[in-house]
Amino acid sequence: MTAATSPGERIAVPDAGRMRWALTDCLTIVGRDLLHLVKQPSLIAWQLGFPIVSVLLFVYVFGSAMDVGGDADYVSYAMPGMFAMTMAFGFMNTAMSVVIDKERGVTDRFRSMPMSPSAVVTGRGVSDVLHAGLDLVVLAAIALIIGWRSNRSFLATLAAFALLLLLRFSLIWVGVLLGLLVKNQEAAGNLFAVAFPFGMVSSVFTPPSLMPDWLGAIAMWNPVSATANAIRELFGNPLPLGDSWIEQQSLLMAVVWPLVITAVFLPLAVRKFQNLSS
Amino acid sequence: MSPKHSIVAEGLRKAFGSNLALDGFDLAVPAGSVYGLLGPNGAGKTTAVRILSTLIRMDAGQARVGGVDVARDPRGVRRRIGLTGQHAAVDEILTARQNLVMFARLFHLSRADARRRTADLLAQFSLTEAADRQVKGFSGGMRRRLDLASSMILAPEVLFLDEPTTGLDPRGRSEVWDAVRRLASGGTTVLLTTHYLDEADKLSDRIAVIDNGRTITEDTPAGLKRAIGGDQIEVVLSGAEDLASVAAVVASVAGTEAEIDTDALRVHASVSDRVGALTQVARTLQDNGVHVEDIGLRRPTLDEVFLRLTGRPAVESVAAPSSRRDVPEGARA
Numbered sequence: 044m045t046a047a048t049s050p051g052e053r054i055a056v057p058d059a060g061r062m063r064w065a066l067t068d069c070l071t072i073v074g075r076d077l078l079h080l081v082k083q084p085s086l087i088a089w090q091l092g093f094p095i096v097s098v099l100l101f102v103y104v105f106g107s108a109m110d111v112g113g114d115a116d117y118v119s120y121a122m123p124g125m126f127a128m129t130m131a132f133g134f135m136n137t138a139m140s141v142v143i144d145k146e147r148g149v150t151d152r153f154r155s156m157p158m159s160p161s162a163v164v165t166g167r168g169v170s171d172v173l174h175a176g177l178d179l180v181v182l183a184a185i186a187l188i189i190g191w192r193s194n195r196s197f198l199a200t201l202a203a204f205a206l207l208l209l210l211r212f213s214l215i216w217v218g219v220l221l222g223l224l225v226k227n228q229e230a231a232g233n234l235f236a237v238a239f240p241f242g243m244v245s246s247v248f249t250p251p252s253l254m255p256d257w258l259g260a261i262a263m264w265n266p267v268s269a270t271a272n273a274i275r276e277l278f279g280n281p282l283p284l285g286d287s288w289i290e291q292q293s294l295l296m297a298v299v300w301p302l303v304i305t306a307v308f309l310p311l312a313v314r315k316f317q318n319l320s321s
Numbered sequence: 322m323s324p325k326h327s328i329v330a331e332g333l334r335k336a337f338g339s340n341l342a343l344d345g346f347d348l349a350v351p352a353g354s355v356y357g358l359l360g361p362n363g364a365g366k367t368t369a370v371r372i373l374s375t376l377i378r379m380d381a382g383q384a385r386v387g388g389v390d391v392a393r394d395p396r397g398v399r400r401r402i403g404l405t406g407q408h409a410a411v412d413e414i415l416t417a418r419q420n421l422v423m424f425a426r427l428f429h430l431s432r433a434d435a436r437r438r439t440a441d442l443l444a445q446f447s448l449t450e451a452a453d454r455q456v457k458g459f460s461g462g463m464r465r466r467l468d469l470a471s472s473m474i475l476a477p478e479v480l481f482l483d484e485p486t487t488g489l490d491p492r493g494r495s496e497v498w499d500a501v502r503r504l505a506s507g508g509t510t511v512l513l514t515t516h517y518l519d520e521a522d523k524l525s526d527r528i529a530v531i532d533n534g535r536t537i538t539e540d541t542p543a544g545l546k547r548a549i550g551g552d553q554i555e556v557v558l559s560g561a562e563d564l565a566s567v568a569a570v571v572a573s574v575a576g577t578e579a580e581i582d583t584d585a586l587r588v589h590a591s592v593s594d595r596v597g598a599l600t601q602v603a604r605t606l607q608d609n610g611v612h613v614e615d616i617g618l619r620r621p622t623l624d625e626v627f628l629r630l631t632g633r634p635a636v637e638s639v640a641a642p643s644s645r646r647d648v649p650e651g652a653r654a
Contacts, residue, residue, distance in 0.1 A: 064429060071426045079414050082455070148410035152471065155374045157399040158427040319376070 061156040065159040072166025073173070076140075080174070087174075090136055091181055094129040098122070101248050102189065111250055115281030122191035123203075123280050124247035127271035129178060130211040131165045131242050134218035135234060137171050140248050141222025154319065168215045176213040179204055194279030203277035206297045210270045213301035216308035223315045251290070263289045266300035270314045273297035327352040327479050327510035328373060333382035335368050342368040344534035346382070347572065350512055350527075355505045357525030358514040359627070365534040366514035367407070370483045373512070374404045387478040398457045399460075403472030403480045407487055409464035410471070411456050417443065417467050418452045424471045442470040446500060459598075462493030469500050473509075480504060482513045486520060498524060518624055532631045554598050555589040556606070557615040569612060574601045586614070 085220055101121050109117045144150045153163050193200040227232050251262035272293035275282040284290045285319045335343040344451035350356040358366045371377045374587040375395040382539055384391040387401035411420050418439055425435035437482040443449045446466040456464060457581055465485060472480055486494040501524055505511050507640045515521050521528050522542045540548060554575060564581050568588045572579040575598055593599040595618050606613055
């Protein structure tokens with residue numbers, strides 16, 4: 044039998060610097076997420092279900108009717124688009140994890156503890172990027188099987204995957220903010236209705252230059268298009284571009300967009316977390 | 322502010338939009354006691370707990386928890402408290418042990434200490450057998466005990482329990498009650514909110530009744546019951562025809578007005594001389610040849626206390642949570 048520890052005999056807690064705790068706490072949160080992954084590896088399959096089904100649809104059902112211009116084959120055009128779309132829709136997973144913790148009261152528990160206040164948000168960020176890396180490995184394997192190739196150097200290929208993770212990283216803060224704002228899991232699921240056109244009105248599956256002018260303009264400025272086009276360039280995949288300025292700047296915009304999104308949404312997400320319902 | 326009090330709040334105010342959740346709320350919880358906050362949904366109980374546990378900021382007022390100012394040093398407060406909210410705030414996918422180790426690490430215990438403390442708590446809350454099972458399969462009572470264990474990692478001076486037994490079956494409730502009693506006997510100060518009157522009655526050393534964001538009265542459970550008129554003499558009849566005459570007898574003996582419950586065929590009144598009144602009423606009724614189903618003395622329930630103090634029954638307001646002032650926007654599902 045163990046006697047209850049009375050409040051008199053305090054449990055000693057080492058007093059380290061704030062920075063060190065911010066780091067340790069962040070790692071603890073990441074560790075928790077990795078445990079989730081180990082306990083239910085099927086989670087990855089579920090989360091990748093949508094991109095995989097849509098790529099099979101687009102390549103094998105619509106693919107034969109798809110003409111993206113020139114003699115480009117559709118698989119090589121669509122695969123980088125699918126990578127970018129998966130990264131873009133990833134914020135839904137972030138929002139879902141955040142809202143589940145909020146609903147179950149886990150967020151309140153964290154906030155009532157003397158842990159580093161930023162660690163919950165940054166820990167979410169780190170584990171979501173790890174998660175996204177795993178997603179990309181699975182997707183790249185599928186892409187290779189159905190005939191996609193990177194035609195450039197190893198470094199260029201690596202740079203392309205880094206840009207993909209950068210897009211995912213920047214949208215984590217959007218996901219955290221939305222997860223804190225919506226009421227429950229159902230409402231978080233409904234976010235998909237907003238996310239779907241955001242992912243589709245882009246260069247992911249069709250070149251914007253083939254869309255009606257006004258829609259094409261929106262698609263060209265979509266951050267997802269910037270990343271999709273930039274990685275097509277880095278992979279050496281077909282890249283049928285219009286002659287608009289924005290499309291010529293894909294590589295630049297694939298870096299600028301995520302930085303802008305992070306600069307806007309990271310502070311908002313952290314603030315919302317610290318001031319929940321006050 | 323007395324050092325003998327673990328929680329002191331003075332004039333707390335908090336509004337959500339145009340909704341005034343707390344309106345000059347005062348509280349003084351003696352160290353080492355179990356203190357019940359009793360009130361209907363929307364009375365402000367949860368808001369008070371959320372402010373005292375540093376989750377939200379007050380608009381005005383002062384509060385100290387474990388001697389630390391809530392507004393000035395929230396981190397200091399967080400080292401001294403445990404919080405168990407309305408949901409069992411544990412990770413469903415992890416095992417009980419993994420949950421406790423994770424929380425212990427976030428309380429900055431070393432890896433070895435976290436494991437040791439986890440083993441202690443698992444034993445203390447009778448979860449050792451289930452330690453390595455996923456929480457997903459736990460019963461409501463087990464989840465709550467794990468939830469309580471997570472709040473007790475630093476053996477906090479003050480434990481906040483916000484409606485700890487809501488949604489539990491009777492067995493789960495008694496499991497949680499036992500756990501709370503054990504914690505209190507170990508010296509932890511417990512602030513408990515509930516809208517179950519029997520829960521406040523059974524667990525608390527003192528009770529504050531809150532309504533509309535302020536404390537309307539504060540006493541021991543026995544004191545509260547005494548305050549609204551002490552013991553009651555109660556006569557139950559088999560037919561309605563004698564109700565009025567019996568009420569007259571009871572009233573003349575008790576020296577106060579007797580209340581008649583026509584549905585239950587019951588007459589009752591407060592009495593001070595308990596046994597004397599009982600014998601006298603029984604004898605008079607027997608002499609008058611009135612047939613009595615039941616006669617006896619009883620203490621008023623907290624339901625009656627609540628009705629008397631707020632002018633409306635506690636249970637009804639619980640069933641109709643129309644004024645959900647207790648629920649800060651987006652705070653819960």
